[in-house]
Amino acid sequence: MSHVFKTQEQKLAVDGLRRFLDAEIEPVVKEYRDQFIPKEKMQEIMRQLVQYGLVGGVISEKNGGLGGNGDDWLTGMMLFEELAYTSIDLSTVTLINTFGAVLLESVAPAHLRDRYLPGLLSGETFISMGISEPDVGSNVMEIKTRARRDGDDYIINGEKTWISNGMYSDFLICTCRTSDDPKKGLTHFLLDRKEHPYEVRNIHKIAMNSQSTSQIFLSDVRVPASNIIGGEGDGLKNTLRLFERSRVYVAGQGLGIARRSLEESVRYAQERRQHGKVIAGHQLIASMLADMATKVDASRLLIHRAAQMIDAGVPAEMEAAMAKYYAAEAAVEICRQGVQIHGANGVTTEFLVEKLAREAIIVPIPEGTSQIQQLIIARALTGVGAF
Ligand SMILES: Cc1cc2nc3c(=O)[nH]c(=O)nc-3n(C[C@H](O)[C@H](O)[C@H](O)COP(=O)(O)OP(=O)(O)OC[C@H]3O[C@@H](n4cnc5c(N)ncnc54)[C@H](O)[C@@H]3O)c2cc1C
Structure with missing residues (x-):
């Protein structure tokens, strides 16, 4: 359900990661549902994830990354969406290691960069x-x-x-x-x-x-x-610069879990029967699914626009804020609708939509709340800060 135009290279990268996540990571995520993953296990997972271009994909080759000049945020977002679809927890660990690596690459003195960056790129260490x-x-x-x-x-x-x-x-x-x-x-x-x-x-x-x-x-x-x-x-300046990028990643977390809730709901609606037919055949369920799918795609389009602007070196503060604001709020709505489509089953731990709805509530908070994103967007429109 990932309707964007990908290059052949991007398609291969995303499909390869998808297959790996479904086969190897999904069972681990199920095993640790709502349970803390110990550090050794998390290291084992990260060592594998980095091989698919996560973390290192936006770090330049000269500093040990996989990202050419370190400017492929769009592909990075495509991969990150897949990871968030499988686990928002693993995507959080990856996000922080990614932005730690970006900060080390972009502004750290060489002795710190050379000492601490390799461990993040190999999945051995955590920041x-x-x-x-x-x-x-x-x-x-x-x-x-x-x-x-x-x-x-x-x-x-x-x-x-x-x-x-x-x-x-x-x-x-x-x-x-x-x-x-x-x-x-x-x-x-x-x-x-x-x-x-x-x-x-x-x-x-x-x-x-x-x-x-x-x-x-x-x-x-x-x-x-x-x-x-x-x-x-320079702490404030460098933090704000990083936010422009990390906000797009948090938007990607909202997108990943929203897409998962949509796909779980489509499947459920095709199987669950009430009033003599599958519930997908009831117009009010069809309406919810259409609403969810449209919002998932709108989130992705905003995210990809911001990522492409970052790749092009164009300031994207407003566009990153729009992506974060929209995708986070959309995730809350979509994941709630996912529960609704599942009826009582949707609030049990037997079904994934319950967990996705709890996760979605968190997404509008970090990396600038939805209100802060609204203020950034409005400031870009009017030139007047309303903070
Ligand atoms: C899962 C998770 C992971 C996180 N990870 C990190 C991390 O790794 N590192 C880190 O440093 N922080 C992290 N954070 C913290 C996160 O960045 C903050 O929670 C966030 O910036 C909001 O701050 P706050 O929670 O103190 O809310 P507050 O700033 O106290 O806001 C409370 C409410 O007031 C609203 N508000 C605040 N100011 C205004 C205003 N001017 N106008 C209108 N409304 C306003 C907010 O939108 C919110 O609704 C994380 C948070 C979460 C939930």
Whole structure:
């Protein structure tokens, strides 16, 4: 049901990944439904996924990736949709490792890039990106975690929360306040979990518990100034640049689970009989399926437009926000309709649509809530910020 024009190369890549996910990963996802996947198992999975172009597909060959010049976000999105279709949990781990790799490639000093990028590309290591804090969500500029200069080092104190990959993380890119300058006050530090220990606690959620979302506590963590990524004071600029791309990926998560809910619902509607015929033959069910399918395709078109603009080097802040806003909200509606089409079966754990509906509720929150995306779109239209 993936109606886009793919090149022969893209088709081969997507079909190969689809076959692998169906045969090898689907059973693992079923086995760990709502259960935490241990790190060793997650490593085993990631080692396999990276061979299909995930993570490395958007990293240039000269830095060990598979992506030519590292500018094939469209193919990256096609692959990512397939992964999210199979598991939003695995797609989250992949998303964070991908954007950690992108940050390392684009702005890290060579000694950090050469040391930490290869593990992400081979699926051996995991990264976390620590921006959010208990009192800092939508407004990144208010970050409180402090990095205080001490000779050649910085001492970091603070608390991060909702941090994906936290329990798995071998290293953390931590966004810290190094000054009170509103635009140049934030800096990225790389903290190696062994060398600059931070404490991690897992957070249980409504869904997506097969991977880790965590609190991270930083208490007098001493880290050398050479572990700054992207220059002191560049944290906000580099975070916003990354958001343009990562938002399109989160939109892809919404698309993946929405497409799954649609396909599960089509199958169910073709089999379930009421009032003497299959429910697909009832016009109100047909209406829901048509609605779901149209929204799935609209999500994909917005996502692919944003990815193509990024590939072309054209600013895509508004288009990325539109993709995230639309695909996330559409996923909530589509996955709810998926449950409705399944009737009472839809709220049992015997059927996948129940899990998809719980997952969908999460998608409008990370990487900028739907409200924040609306504000970004409106600002692009009017030139007036309404934050
Ligand atoms: C599964 C998951 C994974 C995550 N992974 C990470 C991660 O790896 N790293 C990381 O740093 N963070 C991560 N986050 C955190 C995520 O980025 C934040 O949750 C998000 O930015 C929203 O912040 P908040 O939850 O504090 O909500 P708040 O900012 O407190 O917002 C609460 C409500 O107010 C609305 N709101 C806020 N400001 C405005 C405004 N100006 N106008 C109108 N409405 C407004 C919001 O839309 C929302 O509805 C993750 C979150 C989730 C759920």
